[in-house]
Amino acid sequence: MKELMSVYSYAKHFKKDMYKAIGFLTASIILGVIPYYIIYHIIMRFTEEQAMSVLYLCSMAGLILICLLLRTHTQYAGLSASHHLAYDTLMGMRKRVADKLRMMPMGSIKKHSTGSLKKNFVENIEDMEIILAHAMPEGISNLLTSLIIALTLFVLDWRMALLALAVFPIGILPVLLMIRDASTRMGPYYQSSKEMNENIIEYISGMEVIKVFNQTTSSFKKYMTSVDNYKTSTLDWFKVSWTHMTVYSIVLPSTLLFLLPFGTMFYMDGTLTLGTFVLCILLAMSMGLPLMRLVEFLPIFPNLQQKAQKIEQLFDEEEMVDGHSHAAPQHYSVSFQNVAFAYDDKEAIHDVSFTARENTVTALIGESGAGKSTLAKLLVRFWDIKRGEIRIGGINVKDMTFETLMNSISYVSQDIFLFNTSIMENIRMGRPDASDEEVMEMAKLAQCHNFILNTEHGYHTVVGDGGDKLSGGQRQRIAIARAMLKNAPIIVLDEATSATDPENEDKIQLALSGLIQGKTLIVIAHRLSTIVDANNIILLDKGQISAQGTHHELLALSPLYQKMWQAHAESMNWDIATKEGSN
Ligand SMILES: Nc1ncnc2c1ncn2[C@@H]1O[C@H](COP(=O)(O)OP(=O)(O)OP(=O)(O)O)[C@@H](O)[C@H]1O
Structure with missing residues (x-):
């Protein structure tokens, strides 16, 4: 009763x-x-x-x-x-x-x-x-x-x-x-x-x-x-x-x-x-x-x-405590300090410390299951960490209100979800007061404008449940346009271009580098060639940082990176060889 x-x-x-x-x-x-x-x-x-x-x-x-x-x-x-x-x-x-x-x-x-x-x-x-x-x-x-x-x-x-x-x-x-x-x-x-x-x-x-x-x-x-x-x-x-x-x-x-x-x-x-x-x-x-x-x-x-x-x-289930600080951080460098995290009882992240600075690109790489996506999700507070601290501009993310935190970050996850509404409205979710022209501008930068025009009703095409009327690559590009429109100071892209063809991927990278002024970009990528120019590459291995530095520093210092780069180069050669063979 x-x-x-x-x-x-x-x-x-x-x-x-x-x-x-x-x-x-x-x-x-x-x-x-x-x-x-x-x-x-x-x-x-x-x-x-x-x-x-x-x-x-x-x-x-x-x-x-x-x-x-x-x-x-x-x-x-x-x-x-x-x-x-x-x-x-x-x-x-x-x-x-x-x-x-x-x-x-x-x-x-x-x-x-x-x-x-x-x-x-x-x-x-x-x-x-x-x-x-x-x-x-x-x-x-x-x-x-x-x-x-x-x-x-x-x-x-x-x-x-x-x-x-x-x-x-x-x-x-x-x-x-x-x-x-x-x-x-x-x-x-x-x-x-x-x-x-x-x-x-x-x-x-x-x-x-x-x-x-x-x-x-x-x-x-x-x-x-x-x-x-x-x-x-x-x-x-x-x-x-x-x-x-x-x-x-x-x-x-x-x-x-x-x-x-x-x-x-x-x-x-x-x-x-x-x-x-x-x-x-x-x-x-x-x-x-x-x-x-x-x-x-x-x-x-x-x-x-x-x-x-x-x-x-x-x-009655556990809730995360919203922070009190409404104040926007002074700057948008992201720092992980001795972060540990466990899904249930199994620790997936152990003692991770790194800084992703403003105006730079930080890449998270590592084998499947190394903990890259987990770090991205911890930054957007899908979970709370077990030990350590994550700070944005010196403020602990736990002290920020969810609203301030979410206003600071544009996050494109691996599992893209689009709402069952028009392409225009899906992109506009990034910034609800954006005009149609602004939406289209971002769609052009994210390399989706042309394919959108080829859909049945253009920008007014309804994308179906979860976006299932579009291909994986098209969904990804719309999600990138949505994130770019949000124009948040920190951008986190988790395998955001993995299903996109190399030509479009290059164009998206170019667009992103144009938008990076004054922003902190964190990318997770499997294809190492996409992150060779990153200012800092964090190499993760079984939930720990194995090495960090630029591409050349890692090539010189990290045997694991050398192995990964070699495997990547071989796969690229194999790719070129098969393409030449088929011509
Ligand atoms: N929701 C979850 N519940 C329990 N364990 C999880 C969960 N998500 C991930 N894990 C585990 O945490 C570890 C890190 O996973 P994570 O997804 O961060 O790896 P990743 O490096 O991003 O891998 P991938 O490159 O395949 O996406 C893995 O061992 C994985 O099995």
Whole structure:
């Protein structure tokens, strides 16, 4: 229950809307009970053989009509307040999700599969609507109404009140059994639904691999098994709950079961007047529905409790602490000082120290898995380091606000992601206030203008999910244009031209060197020929710096660099040889 109540903390006007919803819904139920009281009066006048004018009967009918109209109106007002509260809360939760994801280290986000994140942040939050808009306000108003009617019955005749309420313990028993079963059955139900979500996303995302390796049958089987498990656990739960639901939905509204025979007995032996008897019957009948509605919501709670728990678990996950310094650094030299970092328990970076100075190009090189991309990601604070310091212009990146840090760096990662919108808008994300002309200017420098003009709608061509309507090299060049448009003082390019043909790569390098004035450029590259002119080359080996210096210094001093350069030169010769051979 604590988790469920905490859900409301995301609503802006929780109390005001909640009171309004409960107030109006209670009023609507009471307005539904008043006609019973009016009917009681008419019956009593009949039995006492009092004269009733047509005017009296018409005014009573009119009163009943007014009650019913007011009931509809208050019900509408109550539900409108409860839905307002519900969607206000859901909006608060979704905003919290967006903030949470921004503040979580990438490692913590990637620990969860896309399927389970989607389930948690989309479906589970959506499912909270039923409790926020219905279960809570309607449950409380039905409880209040049942209590008011029960109290009136006690005031009229305590024996009749007990007789009317006698069905309650019998009716509530199956509900309690359902809640008990739910605690054991909800686990497998929830797990199977999570697995199904994960498998659907994996099946769709992995379709290319599935087709190429002809894994359609086995992957489809995995997906279908999870769908089947979900079906089994859901039906399993329904099989149990249907029996319980049938019992309580029959028993709970049967408030006359004991009241009618025993009430007749009391009337016969003269301990109950006819008037009280009739009124008790009408009140007991009007109590059946709110009682039933009240109990109906109870079994929903364990299910939603599980979901609220899962949402809260994610919200409780570790966050990175935003720095306080809004001040832009005085200069943009980047320095790593004795930096160590571990993914989970495995240390990937050990004691790394180097400086990338302003107005220079620093290249990070090394074999695959040496830790180059990790260093780039640590600079943009996708993760926090374990030991040491990373400073920009002398300020520790942890002390800077994320906004200041992100304004300082243009980062092009290995995994280029483009949004499913036009090429123009994808590039403009680098600087949202850039004009079309500025976007095109950058596209020209990043060598994408010509291919963009050849696409179906030019700059207005929509690039597809993640940019999948473009080639890898085209995506890379758009990402470079986006980063260049941002015009941040530090540019980090992680294999940013690896899928680009050598001719375009040279042109991009030229454009970058034109833009480097006053900037700090850090490049990660496999092709050593692209970084021979770098001012400083950092050679990484198994997460450590093996050597650093210019190309000539490293050639003279580092056996590892000599080996890498030799391998590179051989591959270039082989490349030239095969090209000549084919001509
Ligand atoms: N998200 C992650 N979780 C756990 N380990 C990781 C993760 N990313 C990288 N690693 C590990 O950290 C080490 C350094 O990886 P990194 O990606 O930085 O290497 P790299 O030099 O950029 O390699 P490449 O040239 O192939 O891109 C590797 O051993 C890798 O397996």
